[in-house]
Amino acid sequence: MRRIPLSEFAKEHGHTKAAQILGCTQGGLSKAIRVGRDVYVTVDEDGTVTAQEQRPFPSQKSAA
Structure with a gap:
């Protein structure tokens, strides 16, 4: 099993192919990479x- 940041996965495969593999649009x-979302891709043996985003709990932003 290998766990890598989304940006690294996209660099390895190209944005278009990486999006196709993950089932999303390019x-x-x-945008997820550009805004700095904390997404990690897991490649199993x-x-x-699969991809998962790590977010603080609770994830709602305060209205300050």
């Missing part, structure tokens, strides 16, 4: 690829 992937 624009969505690029059998080739299965």
Whole structure:
């Protein structure tokens, strides 16, 4: 099992192919990277690829 940041996964595969692998659009992937979302991609030994975002709990922003 390998766990890497989304930006590194996109660099390895190219944004278009990485988005296709993850089941999202290239624009969505690029925006997630651009705004600094804390997303990690896990590549399992059998080739299965999943992505998860780490967010603080509770994740709602305060209205300050």
